[in-house]
Amino acid sequence: MPVPVKTSADWQAFAKEHTARGLGRMHDMVVVKGQGCKLYTMDDKEYLDFTAGIGVTNLGHCHPAVTAAAAAQVGNIVHAQCQIMLSVPYLQLIERLLPMMPDPSLNSIYFWNSGTEAIEAAIKISRQSTGRPYVITFQGAYHGRTAGAGALTRSKPTFTRKQGPVMPGVYVTAYPYWHSLGLPVDTPQATVVEMAKKQLDLLFLQQVDPREVAAIFVEAVQGEGGYVPCPPEFLFYLRSVCDTHGIKLVVDEVQTGFGRTGKFFALQTIAPGLRPDIMTIAKGLANGFPLSGVVCNKETMDMLEGGSLGGTYAGNAVSCAAAVAVADVLATREFETNVAARSKQMFDILRKLQQDSATKGLIAEVRGVGLMIGVEFRQSEDPEKKTKYGPRIQSKCFDKGLLILTTSCFDTIRFVPALIVTEQEVAQAMDIFSSALREVALEG
Secondary structure, eight states, rough: OOOOOOOHHHHHHHHHHSSGGGGOOOOOEEEEEBBBEEETTTSSEEEEESSSHHHHTTOOOOOOOHHHHHHHHHTOOOOOOTOOOOHHHHHHHHHGGGGGGTTTTTOOOESSSSSSHHHHHHHHHHHHHHHHOOEEEETTTTSSSHHHHHHOOOOOOGGGGTOOSOOEEEEOOOOSTTTTOOTTTTOOOOHHHHHHHHHHHHHHTTOOOOOGGGEEEESSSSTTSSEEOOOOOHHHHHHHEEEEETTEEEOTTTTTTTTTSSSSSSHHHHHHOOOOOOEEGGGGGGGTOOOEEEEEOHHHHHHTTTSSSSEEEEETTTHHHHHHHHHHHHTTTHHHHHHHHHHHHHHHHHHOOOOOOOOTTEEEEEEEEEEEEEEOOOOOOOOOOSSSSSHHHHHHHHHTEEEEEEEETTTEEEEEOOOOHHHHHHHHHHHHHHHHHHHHHOOO
Protein backbone atom coordinates (compact mmCIF):
# COMPACT_ATOMS: atom_id res chain seq x y z
CA MET A 1 0.00 0.00 0.00
CA PRO A 2 1.48 3.36 -0.98
CA VAL A 3 2.26 5.78 1.85
CA PRO A 4 -0.07 8.79 1.71
CA VAL A 5 1.68 12.01 0.75
CA LYS A 6 1.30 14.61 3.49
CA THR A 7 0.43 18.17 2.60
CA SER A 8 1.68 21.25 4.38
CA ALA A 9 -1.60 21.39 6.32
CA ASP A 10 -1.14 17.75 7.37
CA TRP A 11 2.33 18.45 8.73
CA GLN A 12 1.19 21.59 10.51
CA ALA A 13 -1.58 19.66 12.25
CA PHE A 14 0.91 16.92 13.16
CA ALA A 15 3.34 19.49 14.57
CA LYS A 16 0.61 21.11 16.66
CA GLU A 17 -0.13 17.76 18.26
CA HIS A 18 3.34 16.34 18.75
CA THR A 19 6.03 19.04 18.95
CA ALA A 20 7.00 20.62 22.27
CA ARG A 21 4.94 23.68 23.13
CA GLY A 22 7.83 25.09 25.14
CA LEU A 23 9.81 25.53 21.94
CA GLY A 24 7.73 28.43 20.68
CA ARG A 25 7.58 29.17 16.96
CA MET A 26 6.79 32.28 14.92
CA HIS A 27 5.19 30.50 11.95
CA ASP A 28 3.99 27.02 11.03
CA MET A 29 5.07 27.18 7.40
CA VAL A 30 6.91 24.03 6.31
CA VAL A 31 10.16 24.98 4.58
CA VAL A 32 11.59 22.60 1.99
CA LYS A 33 14.43 24.62 0.48
CA GLY A 34 16.73 27.53 1.18
CA GLN A 35 19.03 29.29 -1.25
CA GLY A 36 20.98 32.42 -0.43
CA CYS A 37 18.54 34.83 1.24
CA LYS A 38 15.43 33.01 0.03
CA LEU A 39 13.29 30.30 1.65
CA TYR A 40 10.71 28.14 -0.13
CA THR A 41 7.79 26.30 1.48
CA MET A 42 5.72 23.21 0.68
CA ASP A 43 3.00 25.59 -0.48
CA ASP A 44 5.30 27.00 -3.17
CA LYS A 45 5.65 30.32 -1.37
CA GLU A 46 8.88 32.29 -1.47
CA TYR A 47 10.13 34.39 1.43
CA LEU A 48 12.96 36.87 1.66
CA ASP A 49 14.78 35.80 4.81
CA PHE A 50 16.16 38.63 6.94
CA THR A 51 16.55 36.37 9.98
CA ALA A 52 19.39 34.10 8.75
CA GLY A 53 18.26 31.50 11.28
CA ILE A 54 18.82 34.12 14.03
CA GLY A 55 22.21 35.15 12.73
CA VAL A 56 23.44 31.67 11.81
CA THR A 57 23.49 31.33 8.02
CA ASN A 58 25.84 34.27 7.55
CA LEU A 59 26.84 33.01 4.09
CA GLY A 60 23.23 32.38 3.12
CA HIS A 61 21.30 29.13 2.91
CA CYS A 62 23.14 26.22 1.28
CA HIS A 63 26.31 28.07 0.39
CA PRO A 64 27.97 25.84 -2.25
CA ALA A 65 31.40 25.71 -0.58
CA VAL A 66 29.90 24.78 2.81
CA THR A 67 27.57 22.21 1.28
CA ALA A 68 30.40 20.58 -0.65
CA ALA A 69 32.68 20.42 2.39
CA ALA A 70 30.00 18.85 4.59
CA ALA A 71 29.02 16.32 1.91
CA ALA A 72 32.64 15.28 1.38
CA GLN A 73 33.18 14.84 5.11
CA VAL A 74 30.08 12.64 5.44
CA GLY A 75 31.75 10.24 3.04
CA ASN A 76 34.88 10.04 5.21
CA ILE A 77 33.88 10.03 8.89
CA VAL A 78 30.90 11.61 10.61
CA HIS A 79 31.60 11.04 14.30
CA ALA A 80 35.21 11.15 15.46
CA GLN A 81 34.55 11.50 19.18
CA CYS A 82 36.85 14.26 20.43
CA GLN A 83 37.58 12.59 23.79
CA ILE A 84 38.81 9.48 22.00
CA MET A 85 40.60 10.77 18.91
CA LEU A 86 41.45 13.76 16.75
CA SER A 87 39.87 14.52 13.38
CA VAL A 88 41.45 16.50 10.56
CA PRO A 89 38.58 19.04 10.28
CA TYR A 90 38.78 19.73 14.03
CA LEU A 91 42.45 20.62 13.75
CA GLN A 92 42.04 22.47 10.45
CA LEU A 93 39.35 24.62 12.00
CA ILE A 94 41.57 25.67 14.89
CA GLU A 95 44.28 26.48 12.34
CA ARG A 96 41.84 28.67 10.36
CA LEU A 97 40.39 30.45 13.41
CA LEU A 98 43.59 31.49 15.18
CA PRO A 99 44.50 34.23 12.63
CA MET A 100 40.96 35.64 12.88
CA MET A 101 41.05 36.23 16.63
CA PRO A 102 40.87 39.82 17.93
CA ASP A 103 43.99 39.19 20.02
CA PRO A 104 46.86 36.69 19.55
CA SER A 105 46.56 35.64 23.20
CA LEU A 106 43.38 33.76 22.24
CA ASN A 107 45.24 30.64 21.20
CA SER A 108 43.44 27.68 22.79
CA ILE A 109 40.03 26.49 21.61
CA TYR A 110 37.43 24.03 22.83
CA PHE A 111 34.52 23.17 20.50
CA TRP A 112 31.02 22.33 21.67
CA ASN A 113 27.60 22.28 19.99
CA SER A 114 25.62 25.41 20.92
CA GLY A 115 26.17 28.93 22.17
CA THR A 116 24.70 28.19 25.57
CA GLU A 117 27.14 25.28 25.98
CA ALA A 118 30.02 27.61 25.14
CA ILE A 119 28.83 29.93 27.90
CA GLU A 120 28.66 27.00 30.33
CA ALA A 121 32.26 26.16 29.44
CA ALA A 122 33.30 29.80 29.93
CA ILE A 123 31.73 29.82 33.41
CA LYS A 124 33.65 26.68 34.30
CA ILE A 125 36.94 27.98 32.89
CA SER A 126 36.68 31.35 34.63
CA ARG A 127 35.78 29.86 38.00
CA GLN A 128 38.35 27.11 37.92
CA SER A 129 41.19 29.30 36.65
CA THR A 130 40.60 32.03 39.25
CA GLY A 131 39.38 29.91 42.16
CA ARG A 132 36.58 32.46 42.65
CA PRO A 133 32.83 31.78 42.87
CA TYR A 134 31.01 34.86 41.55
CA VAL A 135 30.22 36.19 38.08
CA ILE A 136 28.74 39.47 36.85
CA THR A 137 26.26 39.92 34.02
CA PHE A 138 24.30 42.86 32.60
CA GLN A 139 20.69 43.92 32.42
CA GLY A 140 19.34 42.92 29.02
CA ALA A 141 21.94 40.18 28.57
CA TYR A 142 21.21 36.96 26.74
CA HIS A 143 23.70 34.11 27.13
CA GLY A 144 21.48 31.03 26.77
CA ARG A 145 18.80 28.98 28.54
CA THR A 146 20.59 26.17 30.37
CA ALA A 147 21.15 26.30 34.12
CA GLY A 148 24.34 28.34 34.23
CA ALA A 149 23.86 30.36 31.05
CA GLY A 150 20.23 31.00 31.98
CA ALA A 151 21.35 32.58 35.24
CA LEU A 152 23.38 35.09 33.20
CA THR A 153 20.44 35.83 30.88
CA ARG A 154 18.55 38.94 31.96
CA SER A 155 16.74 40.08 28.80
CA LYS A 156 13.33 38.79 29.88
CA PRO A 157 12.05 36.26 32.46
CA THR A 158 10.54 33.93 29.83
CA PHE A 159 13.73 31.91 29.61
CA THR A 160 13.85 30.92 33.29
CA ARG A 161 10.27 31.32 34.46
CA LYS A 162 9.28 28.59 36.96
CA GLN A 163 12.83 27.23 36.92
CA GLY A 164 14.17 28.97 40.01
CA PRO A 165 16.27 29.22 41.88
CA VAL A 166 18.73 29.67 39.03
CA MET A 167 22.48 29.19 39.48
CA PRO A 168 23.60 31.26 42.48
CA GLY A 169 26.54 33.62 42.62
CA VAL A 170 25.45 35.89 39.76
CA TYR A 171 25.36 39.68 40.14
CA VAL A 172 23.66 42.05 37.71
CA THR A 173 24.64 45.58 36.76
CA ALA A 174 23.40 48.17 34.26
CA TYR A 175 24.34 47.86 30.59
CA PRO A 176 25.23 51.22 28.94
CA TYR A 177 21.79 51.51 27.34
CA TRP A 178 19.39 54.33 28.14
CA HIS A 179 16.59 51.92 29.13
CA SER A 180 18.81 50.15 31.69
CA LEU A 181 19.46 53.45 33.42
CA GLY A 182 15.96 54.91 33.17
CA LEU A 183 17.07 57.68 30.84
CA PRO A 184 15.38 59.26 27.79
CA VAL A 185 16.33 57.98 24.35
CA ASP A 186 18.21 61.15 23.41
CA THR A 187 20.58 61.03 26.39
CA PRO A 188 24.19 61.59 25.20
CA GLN A 189 26.21 58.38 25.05
CA ALA A 190 28.91 59.83 27.32
CA THR A 191 26.32 60.30 30.07
CA VAL A 192 24.97 56.78 29.62
CA VAL A 193 28.47 55.31 29.82
CA GLU A 194 29.40 57.26 32.97
CA MET A 195 26.23 56.19 34.73
CA ALA A 196 26.82 52.55 33.79
CA LYS A 197 30.37 52.78 35.14
CA LYS A 198 29.05 54.16 38.43
CA GLN A 199 26.57 51.30 38.71
CA LEU A 200 29.39 48.77 38.39
CA ASP A 201 31.45 50.69 40.95
CA LEU A 202 28.48 50.62 43.34
CA LEU A 203 28.08 46.89 42.80
CA PHE A 204 31.63 46.38 44.06
CA LEU A 205 31.09 48.75 46.98
CA GLN A 206 27.76 47.38 48.13
CA GLN A 207 27.22 43.81 46.93
CA VAL A 208 30.32 41.81 46.06
CA ASP A 209 34.04 42.13 46.71
CA PRO A 210 35.79 42.23 43.29
CA ARG A 211 38.46 39.92 44.71
CA GLU A 212 35.81 37.19 44.77
CA VAL A 213 34.57 37.75 41.21
CA ALA A 214 35.71 35.19 38.63
CA ALA A 215 34.36 36.87 35.49
CA ILE A 216 32.39 39.66 33.91
CA PHE A 217 30.31 38.45 30.95
CA VAL A 218 29.41 41.01 28.29
CA GLU A 219 28.02 40.97 24.75
CA ALA A 220 29.83 43.20 22.27
CA VAL A 221 26.34 43.92 20.91
CA GLN A 222 23.40 42.86 23.04
CA GLY A 223 21.29 40.57 20.89
CA GLU A 224 18.09 39.56 22.67
CA GLY A 225 18.53 42.78 24.66
CA GLY A 226 17.66 44.80 21.56
CA TYR A 227 20.69 44.94 19.21
CA VAL A 228 22.42 47.50 21.39
CA PRO A 229 26.15 47.99 20.64
CA CYS A 230 28.35 48.32 23.69
CA PRO A 231 30.18 51.68 23.57
CA PRO A 232 33.93 51.12 23.13
CA GLU A 233 34.82 53.31 26.10
CA PHE A 234 32.73 51.07 28.35
CA LEU A 235 34.38 47.92 27.00
CA PHE A 236 37.83 49.37 27.67
CA TYR A 237 36.67 50.38 31.15
CA LEU A 238 35.66 46.76 31.80
CA ARG A 239 39.12 45.69 30.63
CA SER A 240 40.78 48.03 33.13
CA VAL A 241 38.50 46.88 35.95
CA CYS A 242 39.25 43.25 35.21
CA ASP A 243 43.00 43.92 35.06
CA THR A 244 42.90 45.75 38.39
CA HIS A 245 41.05 43.00 40.23
CA GLY A 246 42.23 39.83 38.46
CA ILE A 247 38.80 39.19 36.92
CA LYS A 248 38.33 37.36 33.61
CA LEU A 249 36.65 39.46 30.91
CA VAL A 250 34.39 37.12 28.93
CA VAL A 251 33.11 38.56 25.65
CA ASP A 252 30.11 36.76 24.14
CA GLU A 253 30.48 36.86 20.33
CA VAL A 254 27.97 34.07 19.71
CA GLN A 255 25.68 36.22 17.57
CA THR A 256 28.13 38.95 16.58
CA GLY A 257 30.95 36.81 15.20
CA PHE A 258 31.97 35.72 11.71
CA GLY A 259 31.35 38.84 9.70
CA ARG A 260 28.05 39.94 11.21
CA THR A 261 29.33 43.42 12.17
CA GLY A 262 31.64 43.85 9.16
CA LYS A 263 34.77 42.25 10.63
CA PHE A 264 35.47 38.72 11.80
CA PHE A 265 34.34 39.71 15.30
CA ALA A 266 32.45 42.67 16.74
CA LEU A 267 35.36 43.63 18.98
CA GLN A 268 37.40 44.31 15.84
CA THR A 269 34.63 46.61 14.62
CA ILE A 270 33.66 48.34 17.87
CA ALA A 271 36.77 48.29 20.05
CA PRO A 272 39.89 47.41 18.05
CA GLY A 273 42.75 46.40 20.30
CA LEU A 274 40.58 45.21 23.18
CA ARG A 275 41.78 41.91 24.65
CA PRO A 276 39.18 39.55 26.08
CA ASP A 277 40.37 36.84 28.44
CA ILE A 278 37.75 34.40 27.17
CA MET A 279 35.53 34.60 24.08
CA THR A 280 32.53 32.48 23.14
CA ILE A 281 31.59 31.75 19.52
CA ALA A 282 28.80 29.86 17.70
CA LYS A 283 26.00 30.70 15.21
CA GLY A 284 27.82 31.90 12.06
CA LEU A 285 30.78 29.61 12.81
CA ALA A 286 29.43 26.70 10.73
CA ASN A 287 26.62 28.38 8.74
CA GLY A 288 23.86 26.19 10.16
CA PHE A 289 25.70 23.09 11.32
CA PRO A 290 25.68 22.81 15.13
CA LEU A 291 29.02 24.02 16.45
CA SER A 292 30.25 26.43 19.09
CA GLY A 293 33.48 27.20 20.84
CA VAL A 294 35.17 28.87 23.77
CA VAL A 295 38.54 30.51 23.19
CA CYS A 296 41.13 31.74 25.67
CA ASN A 297 44.88 31.67 26.24
CA LYS A 298 46.57 28.31 26.67
CA GLU A 299 47.74 29.06 30.22
CA THR A 300 44.15 29.62 31.38
CA MET A 301 42.72 26.69 29.43
CA ASP A 302 45.40 24.35 30.78
CA MET A 303 44.30 25.05 34.36
CA LEU A 304 41.36 22.69 33.77
CA GLU A 305 41.92 19.01 34.45
CA GLY A 306 41.56 16.57 31.57
CA GLY A 307 37.94 15.44 31.40
CA SER A 308 36.48 18.58 32.97
CA LEU A 309 35.35 19.61 29.48
CA GLY A 310 33.72 17.20 27.08
CA GLY A 311 30.59 16.13 25.25
CA THR A 312 29.52 13.27 23.03
CA TYR A 313 29.01 15.37 19.90
CA ALA A 314 31.43 18.19 20.77
CA GLY A 315 33.46 19.29 17.73
CA ASN A 316 31.59 17.00 15.33
CA ALA A 317 33.70 16.29 12.23
CA VAL A 318 31.00 17.28 9.71
CA SER A 319 30.26 20.54 11.53
CA CYS A 320 33.98 21.30 11.72
CA ALA A 321 34.41 20.59 7.99
CA ALA A 322 31.55 22.99 7.23
CA ALA A 323 33.15 25.60 9.51
CA VAL A 324 36.50 25.24 7.73
CA ALA A 325 34.73 26.11 4.48
CA VAL A 326 33.07 29.11 6.17
CA ALA A 327 36.44 30.28 7.46
CA ASP A 328 38.00 29.95 4.02
CA VAL A 329 35.25 32.07 2.46
CA LEU A 330 35.52 34.72 5.18
CA ALA A 331 39.33 34.75 4.98
CA THR A 332 39.09 36.39 1.55
CA ARG A 333 37.51 39.36 3.40
CA GLU A 334 35.27 39.98 0.39
CA PHE A 335 32.28 40.09 2.76
CA GLU A 336 33.53 43.35 4.32
CA THR A 337 32.68 45.48 1.29
CA ASN A 338 29.17 44.12 0.94
CA VAL A 339 28.39 44.33 4.66
CA ALA A 340 29.50 47.98 4.74
CA ALA A 341 27.48 48.88 1.64
CA ARG A 342 24.31 47.04 2.62
CA SER A 343 24.53 48.32 6.19
CA LYS A 344 24.71 51.92 4.98
CA GLN A 345 21.85 51.27 2.58
CA MET A 346 19.64 49.98 5.38
CA PHE A 347 20.61 52.65 7.92
CA ASP A 348 19.96 55.43 5.39
CA ILE A 349 16.47 54.13 4.62
CA LEU A 350 15.55 53.38 8.23
CA ARG A 351 16.67 56.80 9.48
CA LYS A 352 14.64 58.49 6.74
CA LEU A 353 11.65 56.45 7.88
CA GLN A 354 12.30 57.60 11.43
CA GLN A 355 11.88 61.22 10.25
CA ASP A 356 9.03 60.48 7.81
CA SER A 357 5.78 62.19 8.84
CA ALA A 358 3.85 59.21 7.44
CA THR A 359 5.30 56.95 10.16
CA LYS A 360 3.95 59.35 12.84
CA GLY A 361 7.02 59.16 15.04
CA LEU A 362 6.67 55.44 15.74
CA ILE A 363 10.44 54.85 15.58
CA ALA A 364 12.29 55.82 18.75
CA GLU A 365 15.76 54.67 17.71
CA VAL A 366 17.63 53.05 14.85
CA ARG A 367 20.85 51.40 16.05
CA GLY A 368 23.30 48.59 15.45
CA VAL A 369 26.46 47.84 13.55
CA GLY A 370 27.07 46.09 10.24
CA LEU A 371 24.19 43.78 9.36
CA MET A 372 22.95 43.66 12.94
CA ILE A 373 20.37 46.45 13.01
CA GLY A 374 17.65 47.18 15.54
CA VAL A 375 14.63 49.46 15.22
CA GLU A 376 12.97 50.32 18.53
CA PHE A 377 9.47 51.77 18.60
CA ARG A 378 7.98 54.32 20.93
CA GLN A 379 5.41 53.25 23.46
CA SER A 380 1.82 53.78 22.38
CA GLU A 381 0.31 56.96 23.77
CA ASP A 382 -2.97 55.10 24.22
CA PRO A 383 -2.82 53.35 27.63
CA GLU A 384 -5.53 50.92 26.47
CA LYS A 385 -3.34 49.61 23.65
CA LYS A 386 -1.41 46.58 24.86
CA THR A 387 -0.22 45.31 21.47
CA LYS A 388 3.26 46.46 20.57
CA TYR A 389 4.00 47.92 17.15
CA GLY A 390 6.82 45.49 16.36
CA PRO A 391 4.81 42.25 16.26
CA ARG A 392 2.13 43.92 14.13
CA ILE A 393 4.73 45.14 11.64
CA GLN A 394 6.42 41.74 11.67
CA SER A 395 3.11 40.04 10.84
CA LYS A 396 2.40 42.38 7.94
CA CYS A 397 5.92 41.83 6.58
CA PHE A 398 5.36 38.07 6.71
CA ASP A 399 2.15 38.44 4.70
CA LYS A 400 4.13 40.44 2.14
CA GLY A 401 6.90 37.82 1.87
CA LEU A 402 9.56 39.12 4.31
CA LEU A 403 10.79 37.27 7.40
CA ILE A 404 12.04 39.51 10.20
CA LEU A 405 12.42 39.07 13.97
CA THR A 406 11.38 41.00 17.04
CA THR A 407 13.68 41.11 20.06
CA SER A 408 13.96 42.51 23.59
CA CYS A 409 11.35 43.19 26.28
CA PHE A 410 11.16 46.61 24.67
CA ASP A 411 9.37 47.01 21.34
CA THR A 412 12.14 46.26 18.85
CA ILE A 413 12.53 44.66 15.43
CA ARG A 414 15.93 43.33 14.37
CA PHE A 415 17.31 42.92 10.88
CA VAL A 416 19.89 40.16 10.55
CA PRO A 417 20.24 39.18 6.86
CA ALA A 418 23.02 37.04 5.44
CA LEU A 419 26.27 38.82 4.64
CA ILE A 420 25.73 38.03 0.94
CA VAL A 421 22.44 39.95 0.75
CA THR A 422 22.25 42.00 -2.44
CA GLU A 423 21.41 45.65 -3.01
CA GLN A 424 18.17 44.57 -4.69
CA GLU A 425 17.19 42.29 -1.80
CA VAL A 426 17.78 45.06 0.72
CA ALA A 427 15.70 47.44 -1.39
CA GLN A 428 12.90 44.86 -1.56
CA ALA A 429 13.01 44.24 2.19
CA MET A 430 13.02 47.94 3.01
CA ASP A 431 10.06 48.54 0.66
CA ILE A 432 8.08 45.83 2.44
CA PHE A 433 9.05 47.08 5.88
CA SER A 434 8.22 50.69 4.95
CA SER A 435 4.81 49.66 3.68
CA ALA A 436 4.06 47.65 6.82
CA LEU A 437 5.27 50.45 9.08
CA ARG A 438 3.08 53.03 7.37
CA GLU A 439 0.05 50.73 7.55
CA VAL A 440 0.52 50.27 11.30
CA ALA A 441 1.03 54.03 11.73
CA LEU A 442 -2.30 54.68 10.03
CA GLU A 443 -4.05 52.07 12.19
CA GLY A 444 -2.65 53.72 15.33
